[in-house]
Amino acid sequence: MKVVLQHLTKKFPSRNRKVNDEVIAVNDFDFEIPDGKLIGLLGPSGCGKSTCLNLISGLLTPTSGRILFGDDDVTDLPPENRGVGLVFQNYALYPHLTVRQNIQFPLQNLKGADRPSREEMDRRALEAAKLVQIEGLMDRKPGEMSGGQQQRVAIARAVVKMPRVLLLDEPLSNLDARLRLQTREEIRRIQRETGITTVFVTHDQEEAMSISDMIVVMKDGVVHQIDQPQNVYDDPVDLFVAKFLGTPPINVFEGAVRGGRLYIGDEDVLDVPGADDRAVWVGIRPEGFVLKPDGRFTCGLDRVEVMGRDISVVCHHPAATADQIRAIISAENRAGATGQAVRFDLKPRKVHLFDRESEARVPFDGPRAPMDEVK
Amino acid sequence: MRGDKKANNLKGWLYLLPAMLFLGFFMVYPLVDVFVYSFEEGYNSASQTYFGVGLYNYSYVLHDPYFLQALKNTFILVVITVPLSTLLALLISVGLSSISKLKELYQTVYFLPYVTNTLAVGLVFMILFKRTAYTDGLANLVLAWFGRGPVDFIDGPYWAKMFVLCFYTVWVVMPFKVLILTSALASVDQTYYNAAKVDGTSPFRIFRKITLPMISPMIFYLVITGFIGAFKAYSDAVALFGTNLNAAEMNTIVGYVYDMLYGDSGGYPSYASAAAILLFAVVFTITLINLSISKKNVHY
Amino acid sequence: MSARQNELSRISRASRTRRAAVRTVTYILLTLWALMVLFPYYWMILSSVKSYSAYNGEYVPAFFTLSPTLENYREAFSAVPLARYFLNSLLFTIVTTGLMMAVIIPAAFAFARLEFRGRNLVFALFLALMMIPNELVIITNFQTITNAGLRNTYAGLILPSVTSVFYIYLLRENFAQIPDELYSAAKVDGTTDFKYLTRVMMPICRPTIITIVILKVIECWNSYVWPRLVTDDPAYFLVSNGIQEIRENGFGRENIPAMMAAVVVISLPLIALFLCFRKKVMAGVSRGGIKG
Numbered sequence: 012m013k014v015v016l017q018h019l020t021k022k023f024p025s026r027n028r029k030v031n032d033e034v035i036a037v038n039d040f041d042f043e044i045p046d047g048k049l050i051g052l053l054g055p056s057g058c059g060k061s062t063c064l065n066l067i068s069g070l071l072t073p074t075s076g077r078i079l080f081g082d083d084d085v086t087d088l089p090p091e092n093r094g095v096g097l098v099f100q101n102y103a104l105y106p107h108l109t110v111r112q113n114i115q116f117p118l119q120n121l122k123g124a125d126r127p128s129r130e131e132m133d134r135r136a137l138e139a140a141k142l143v144q145i146e147g148l149m150d151r152k153p154g155e156m157s158g159g160q161q162q163r164v165a166i167a168r169a170v171v172k173m174p175r176v177l178l179l180d181e182p183l184s185n186l187d188a189r190l191r192l193q194t195r196e197e198i199r200r201i202q203r204e205t206g207i208t209t210v211f212v213t214h215d216q217e218e219a220m221s222i223s224d225m226i227v228v229m230k231d232g233v234v235h236q237i238d239q240p241q242n243v244y245d246d247p248v249d250l251f252v253a254k255f256l257g258t259p260p261i262n263v264f265e266g267a268v269r270g271g272r273l274y275i276g277d278e279d280v281l282d283v284p285g286a287d288d289r290a291v292w293v294g295i296r297p298e299g300f301v302l303k304p305d306g307r308f309t310c311g312l313d314r315v316e317v318m319g320r321d322i323s324v325v326c327h328h329p330a331a332t333a334d335q336i337r338a339i340i341s342a343e344n345r346a347g348a349t350g351q352a353v354r355f356d357l358k359p360r361k362v363h364l365f366d367r368e369s370e371a372r373v374p375f376d377g378p379r380a381p382m383d384e385v386k
Numbered sequence: 387m388r389g390d391k392k393a394n395n396l397k398g399w400l401y402l403l404p405a406m407l408f409l410g411f412f413m414v415y416p417l418v419d420v421f422v423y424s425f426e427e428g429y430n431s432a433s434q435t436y437f438g439v440g441l442y443n444y445s446y447v448l449h450d451p452y453f454l455q456a457l458k459n460t461f462i463l464v465v466i467t468v469p470l471s472t473l474l475a476l477l478i479s480v481g482l483s484s485i486s487k488l489k490e491l492y493q494t495v496y497f498l499p500y501v502t503n504t505l506a507v508g509l510v511f512m513i514l515f516k517r518t519a520y521t522d523g524l525a526n527l528v529l530a531w532f533g534r535g536p537v538d539f540i541d542g543p544y545w546a547k548m549f550v551l552c553f554y555t556v557w558v559v560m561p562f563k564v565l566i567l568t569s570a571l572a573s574v575d576q577t578y579y580n581a582a583k584v585d586g587t588s589p590f591r592i593f594r595k596i597t598l599p600m601i602s603p604m605i606f607y608l609v610i611t612g613f614i615g616a617f618k619a620y621s622d623a624v625a626l627f628g629t630n631l632n633a634a635e636m637n638t639i640v641g642y643v644y645d646m647l648y649g650d651s652g653g654y655p656s657y658a659s660a661a662a663i664l665l666f667a668v669v670f671t672i673t674l675i676n677l678s679i680s681k682k683n684v685h686y
Numbered sequence: 687m688s689a690r691q692n693e694l695s696r697i698s699r700a701s702r703t704r705r706a707a708v709r710t711v712t713y714i715l716l717t718l719w720a721l722m723v724l725f726p727y728y729w730m731i732l733s734s735v736k737s738y739s740a741y742n743g744e745y746v747p748a749f750f751t752l753s754p755t756l757e758n759y760r761e762a763f764s765a766v767p768l769a770r771y772f773l774n775s776l777l778f779t780i781v782t783t784g785l786m787m788a789v790i791i792p793a794a795f796a797f798a799r800l801e802f803r804g805r806n807l808v809f810a811l812f813l814a815l816m817m818i819p820n821e822l823v824i825i826t827n828f829q830t831i832t833n834a835g836l837r838n839t840y841a842g843l844i845l846p847s848v849t850s851v852f853y854i855y856l857l858r859e860n861f862a863q864i865p866d867e868l869y870s871a872a873k874v875d876g877t878t879d880f881k882y883l884t885r886v887m888m889p890i891c892r893p894t895i896i897t898i899v900i901l902k903v904i905e906c907w908n909s910y911v912w913p914r915l916v917t918d919d920p921a922y923f924l925v926s927n928g929i930q931e932i933r934e935n936g937f938g939r940e941n942i943p944a945m946m947a948a949v950v951v952i953s954l955p956l957i958a959l960f961l962c963f964r965k966k967v968m969a970g971v972s973r974g975g976i977k978g
Contacts, residue, residue: 082688083691083694084695086698087702088694092701
């Protein structure tokens with residue numbers, strides 16, 4: 012089931028009663044979630060991603076705009092008539108019911124002809140439990156289970172009624188680091204097996220990047236970019252997206268474009284044909300640095316951290332917005348990372364320019380792919 | 387170091403001393419004494435002498451028609467008002483929790499009876515229900531709209547008096563129950579309701595399957611305290627029917643205790659003690675029964 | 687628009703209507719109960735401003751009056767010693783509450799903070815006392831006070847009303863939540879235990895202390911049973927007993943407007959107190975969980 016958001020806006024009255032203004036939690040969302048895909052809504056906390064999820068589920072009604080499931084306009088439809096499954100951040104499992112009763116709960120709500128028989132309910136609950144691999148725990152109560160197991164029960168409860176759309180609100184945030192890795196693969200697998208269009212909300216870019224077919228990056232109620240994870244990483248539309256994605260984070264410098272060349276400080280660090288002269292923010296991904304004794308970009312060396320296959324060169328530069336710059340270099344190329352200063356060449360595909368005022372991406376053309384292979 | 391410890395011990399007891407004096411004098415000693423009284427036969431409060439020791443006081447109380455009347459009244463009151471007020475409070479609290487506009491106003495209004503003198507409002511209730519030579523009273527006016535009445539609810543037939551007593555008791559105990567249930571409802575995590583809503587759960591089913599189990603500990607708490615409170619009913623009855631409750635056939639067990647102690651038929655602390663201990667035994671038993679039921683039925 | 691879309695908007699409309707209907711019914715029910723609660727107050731005030739002759743002239747009671755009078759209030763204060771009852775209650779409430787605080791704060795402090803032999807045993811005994819109903823001990827207390835010749839005295843009224851195991855327990859729980867580090871820090875700075883109690887613990891636990899004071903004030907103002915037992919001289923009546931006295935012998939049975947004026951005057955202080963400290967009172971009662 013494809014989900015279409017048309018100019019969707021949600022305003023909340025301000026918390027502060029004396030000030031008569033509104034908070035725009037979701038501002039003019041206008042995009043389409045293709046059928047059968049796994050979509051991540053990604054942004055820092057307070058960016059409106061949970062509000063967006065609640066609008067899709069029907070727990071909130073939009074201030075303006077429409078929501079379509081396939082060709083059905085569901086904007087004014089109450090949640091129970093939308094056919095959505097929702098997994099809550101804290102799972103919201105009923106503590107007084109067993110796993111089986113929890114999973115069957117949505118089925119028992121069905122009325123009339125839609126209501127399955129007892130056997131059918133048992134069969135479908137078991138099927139859902141098998142899908143999330145908790146069929147052995149059917150008679151436990153939620154309080155007797157680990158966080159990861161509870162999470163699986165919550166997913167089983169959400170998929171048992173075969174929803175048209177599955178929504179997950181920060182599904183991994185209550186799990187410890189190891190379970191998180193495991194569970195996100197699990198979510199990917201379940202989504203693949205069921206083919207249900209799935210939207211999940213997260214503030215963790217790594218989580219979003221690793222399992223989504225498509226991610227929606229948002230901030231302060233505004234969508235910044237919608238694309239496949241790799242594209243968002245490689246071609247961020249603005250400084251916010253560039254900074255929000257990637258670990259270690261992108262290094263940002265003050266710089267300027269003059270006559271097709273990029274200057275950081277006094278150094279002419281890269282040819283940027285096609286870019287107009289202007290003041291820019293220069294974003295350089297950690298993997299965009301190449302150590303070279305005669306490199307065009309000079310930084311003060313702080314230390315070198317060995318991380319196995321790669322090494323991390325930690326240095327500083329007066330034009331950098333952060334105290335530290337981090338460059339990831341493959342270990343065999345570490346020669347040159349000694350002394351007071353270190354010199355780099357830059358990989359053009361890993362360098363992004365953003366207008367100093369608008370912070371929008373400033374494109375430049377250049378020999379992209381071949382330069383990338385320079386080692 | 388040892389001396390230091392001793393000083394500490396002394397200091398601890400010193401801080402406790404006032405409380406222990408008061409409690410010893412007005413709680414521990416009387417507690418022992420009430421049992422002693424209840425077994426002393428023919429105790430005379432003027433001369434402070436008695437004939438012998440035995441169960442006569444209990445037997446006297448249990449054969450006293452006034453006590454049996456009080457016992458009957460108290461049981462009727464308990465059986466009617468505890469379930470009724472709990473259900474009504476549940477209904478009101480659920481309604482109260484579902485609204486946002488004017489919620490504080492309603493809460494404030496509902497709480498008013500708690501801070502009002504029981505005797506004072508009781509007098510108003512008496513006037514509303516009383517029939518005099520000058521007027522049939524407001525309650526009878528309402529009855530007349532339905533073509534019934536007039537009935538004197540204060541000096542009239544037994545059932546009418548019992549009705550007013552139950553009505554007033556419910557009115558008096560509601561604030562506490564509504565308050566407790568409203569805060570219990572507010573502490574139920576909202577996401578449970580959201581989860582149920584997304585799953586298309588009907589409001590009735592949400593109430594029965596989610597709300598009720600989640601607040602069941604509080605409901606049982608209210609039932610238990612409600613039983614205890616209703617068994618100790620007294621001043622509500624005094625407010626409505628005056629201090630001579632025996633004459634009004636509206637006495638309660640606690641009323642009987644006080645009447646035995648002091649009042650028109652007073653001066654018999656032994657009978658009062660026996661009656662008080664019987665009351666305590668009843669309340670204790672019912673609380674135990676309640677607890678054992680709640681262990682079976684209160685979820686998690 | 688397709689048939690399916692028609693069906694969907696029908697469902698949306700139906701659910702909106704249902705929600706609105708449920709909300710309306712909820713508000714109607716809540717308002718009904720609110721009226722039920724408020725009506726006696728309204729009637730109390732209404733009757734108190736009707737003149738004696740007007741009130742008794744209404745065979746069918748009137749729901750409003752066009753000629754309100756304050757005559758009944760004058761009558762209430764002059765014909766019976768209402769001011770006296772009022773002052774007695776005020777004195778009783780203030781002294782009892784003050785004494786109680788002076789007794790329970792050190793006790794709660796001892797249980798929560800001081801370490802001495804036998805503390806846990808005594809605390810367990812205290813907890814056991816919480817289950818003892820007042821009705822059991824009141825008999826002996828009555829005898830004690832009578833034998834001590836304290837009937838119809840303030841001491842006789844106040845002393846047995848001072849203790850409350852429950853409030854000691856409530857305060858101790860609150861005191862015990864204060865981290866031990868504060869105590870250690872104070873000790874290092876050479877603070878005495880008493881100073882630590884008054885300068886650190888009491889300010890931190892102020893909300894609980896205020897709650898207890900409010901609950902005790904309500905309890906004192908409304909107390910009826912004990913004062914009834916130990917006073918038969920109207921000079922020592924509290925408001926509850928005064929009301930009962932007025933009802934039985936006061937203005938003559940039928941001067942109901944004056945009676946209502948007295949009831950209004952007596953109810954007013956606590957209602958005013960409640961409206962000022964609404965949140966505190968309600969939070970306190972729901973935490974304390976007892977009716978005074």
